[in-house]
Amino acid sequence: MRGFEKAKAYKNIEFELPIRSTLHSAGYDIAIIEDIEILPGEIRLGVTGIKAFMQDDEVLMIYPRSSLPRRYHLTIPNNVGIIDKDYYGNVDNDGAIFVSLHNFGTETVNLKKGERVAQGIFQKYLVSPTEKEVTSVRNGGFGSTGK
Numbered sequence: 001m002r003g004f005e006k007a008k009a010y011k012n013i014e015f016e017l018p019i020r021s022t023l024h025s026a027g028y029d030i031a032i033i034e035d036i037e038i039l040p041g042e043i044r045l046g047v048t049g050i051k052a053f054m055q056d057d058e059v060l061m062i063y064p065r066s067s068l069p070r071r072y073h074l075t076i077p078n079n080v081g082i083i084d085k086d087y088y089g090n091v092d093n094d095g096a097i098f099v100s101l102h103n104f105g106t107e108t109v110n111l112k113k114g115e116r117v118a119q120g121i122f123q124k125y126l127v128s129p130t131e132k133e134v135t136s137v138r139n140g141g142f143g144s145t146g147k
Helices: 067-072
Strands: 003-006 028-031 036-038 043-047 050-053 058-064 081-084 098-103 109-111 116-124
Touching: 036 043, 036 098, 098 116
Parallel strands: none
Antiparallel strands: 003 050, 028 116, 036 109, 043 098, 058 081, 058 116
């Protein structure tokens, strides 16, 4: 079982959960739920209001939509966002997903609520059979592993 639901802090805001646009789309379109202004050279977090649940051996990969650089001179600065299974429901922010957006253009970009900025793809992953047993658990939100 995998999918999306509203994060607790955004339960009372009206918006659609991510969907695949076509039968053979790999990615779920992810939109922002608040207007945002991004100045030239600036990196801002786009609020999506969603969280993702998945199986133990899965990850949600967040990629920029292909139209983002062409239409807006925006990209995701780390190229791909990694949403681990244990990010869901964490103590800090309930697993709310944000999309980092970098304006590499020369003009201010204004995005409106509902603008699709990213796509999320659920993927299986493998672990090395030689790694030592991992017993630590996540206790924080955005960017919390390895603190």
